[in-house]
Amino acid sequence: MSKQKPSLPKGTRDFGPAVMTKRYFILDTIKKVYQKYGYAPIETPAMENLSVLQGKYGDEGDQLLFKILNSGDFLSKSTEQGLKSSKELLPAISEKGLRYDLTVPFxxxxxMHQHELTFPFKRYQIQPVWRADRPQKGRYREFYQCDADAIGTNSLLCEAEIVLMIQEVFQNLQQTKPDTLDYAIKINNRKVLSGIVEVIGASGKETDFAVAIDKLDKIGEEKVKEELAERGFSAASLEKITPLFSLKGDNFEQITHLKAFLKDSEIGSKGIAELEEVFSILQGLGADVPQLELDVTLARGLSYYTGAIFEVKPKNVEMGSISGGGRYDGLTDNFGLPDVSGVGISFGVDRIYDVLEELDLFPDAHQESTQVLIVAFDQESWNYSLRVLNSLRVNNIKSELYPEPVKLKKQMKYGNDKNIPFVIVVGSEETKSGLLTFKDMAEGSQDNLSISEILNRLK
Amino acid sequence: MSKQKPSLPKGTRDFGPAVMTKRYFILDTIKKVYQKYGYAPIETPAMENLSVLQGKYGDEGDQLLFKILNSGDFLSKSTEQGLKSSKELLPAISEKGLRYDLTVPFxxxxxMHQHELTFPFKRYQIQPVWRADRPQKGRYREFYQCDADAIGTNSLLCEAEIVLMIQEVFQNLQQTKPDTLDYAIKINNRKVLSGIVEVIGASGKETDFAVAIDKLDKIGEEKVKEELAERGFSAASLEKITPLFSLKGDNFEQITHLKAFLKDSEIGSKGIAELEEVFSILQGLGADVPQLELDVTLARGLSYYTGAIFEVKPKNVEMGSISGGGRYDGLTDNFGLPDVSGVGISFGVDRIYDVLEELDLFPDAHQESTQVLIVAFDQESWNYSLRVLNSLRVNNIKSELYPEPVKLKKQMKYGNDKNIPFVIVVGSEETKSGLLTFKDMAEGSQDNLSISEILNRLK
Known part of the structure; x- marks a missing residue:
């Protein structure tokens, strides 16, 4: 057991108190909104059987699974002598992996619990996931996902409520400075994309269409058309699609144009009807969501989603999407339970953290942190301070007495480093008079107050 | 990708909404008490380098570490051809493991962060740990630990505050039925144990002493003496120890006896002085802790602790210790940073869960769960209900509208299964009159109320 300089596995992070407080602020905000809309929490184990995980994320995903070595003499199950290839040896020495996302475990x-659950089932889940990705700025090997899903109902109320949950989360995250973050809640519908390619005579080519049109903002209409041509879209298709490039106006104007454009496509018309229903439910709810923008170029998770598609994009901060989701079919097909459809949303905690940091949106005072530090000049004052500490705590005030009557400067530094907003100083005078020196660190003020006056101030 | 019946790795668990709500109740209660006493949260990654974990938990502990297979072609680092033994192959194919506890990661x-931290450093950490133990009743391969530690100070205020935190946690867990759980907060001091063996002429044999005396309640004085004799304690030692077996009375009486018994042992007297100081600080804090019991047979974690030792034991429920801790030296010795002493406490969430369940102490109503379910007779009522839903949510009431106007019975079952305390029924009459049927499910009552009357009821 030699002495060693310890290190962290690459792509993983420690979170100290200051960062944790900010992370809790984000997670608690999301959690409260999920709860307000009737989503209930579940947790699943970090480890899943590889049979559950493998084959669900494509070949690349399988590569990125962290696999856990079987316990004990793991080679004992390996029948052949001689070193096989990693690929051949793997199934003999590893049966479990760390979860890669929250969707497959869900x-x-x-x-597994279908007979205990009441449907529709609305669950949220906030837990870390692990991916053996190459670490880089903003990409970690361990990170939290924050998902909510409603399964077992096709009601578009769920879609409307997802829009409202997004709005409420970002509203609550900006309590300190409302409307500092400018952002769009983009909405599309997979059926609209299917309808578009059908109408232009390129059925089944949603993916090619999506990949190309996604670049419209960056490379412009002509280049997008070139790319579509390369991807096998005919000249006739490209001509037919032209009106879409000039799709303008608010959501209702766009819907009017799209309705006409898609009138001969059954699936496209269905997609438009669904979008209209979501807007109509929002109206029924009396909701005003100026951030909501219909965007027919939005094709996030195309291979997975079957109905609504959502994405949240900051407008006044350089940042990719900070939340996304959509409606899907066949969640549990892989596990032999067909026809489970649902709709879900996920918030990107790390990116939201960076956005709030950049816009200075984290609240200064944190309810969870120590509110009052008591510092004492000497042992006698320290003994007296125990009573003061008790009075604060009986009144449920988060408070600390510096554990030893060391030099005042050291005690004050402790309070400062911990960002404690109020300090009570106790010396021989204070113990005699019962009037304590009460410092408000933010205001830089100080007063001589009795303990009951201090309690009143703190309430 | 064949269809398969999914399963969970053995020793791991899913937590559904009902269990999660109860677990959150426990974890939030502990968290709030930790915060009230100035402990701040940290989190560390699930994965640690094996160099950090190995050699810290003894040979048996090393066996119980879950090891993570290196990514990609993990055999490429294995220099020799031919299949080696598991033990030889391990270092070549695995560099990371899952954390086994929260102490080594702390x-x-x-x-790693010593230059950013302000000492004394008081942190709490609530995260899962993993052990490849044989699963059995109450023993899992993934479970939460809930630790708080104060390092960088020898002040016995920390010990006194640990006693108070324990008391406050169990008080807050019993809000619904105060004092239902009868329990002892046992306290001892490692130095007292050292003093006892010194005084009886068996210096260094604390462990043998502790193992034997621990059985006093079960096997009685004579058998304990037999075991001590087997463990090499001389007849003279056994005679000298006899007064300890009849140690009776309250904490202060015991201390008086022990002080006399240990008067010739410097370390023993130091231990008694420390215990007295903890009691004195508690008195200074005005604390009344009838649960606190000095117990010289308490030797939990003897190899680790150097000062105070704590353990919490239920008295009216069959259950082992539900919380424990103590003071230690040299937390970071293994990592080349000497002289970091501290004191810590840990709560056993799974056992506390079982205790609360057995004594029926979980609160019925959960703040985090949906408070109101709206059910609608038909589409028109459903559309009207959107407004009702909006009024509730604007007032921050956790509420849901059943997503479709299906049969009332199905909607009511949903509310019942989710344990939602209030239901609003909306039908054609209600939409006309604006008076909604408001059901209090616990009381079995119902009234016709306007939405503002309902809001008043719910506040």
């Missing part, structure tokens, strides 16, 4: 959960 | 954290 699907497994639903199948 | 030590690593302190060393």
């Amino acid at each position: 699907a497994r959960f639903v199948v | 030590a690593r954290f302190v060393v």
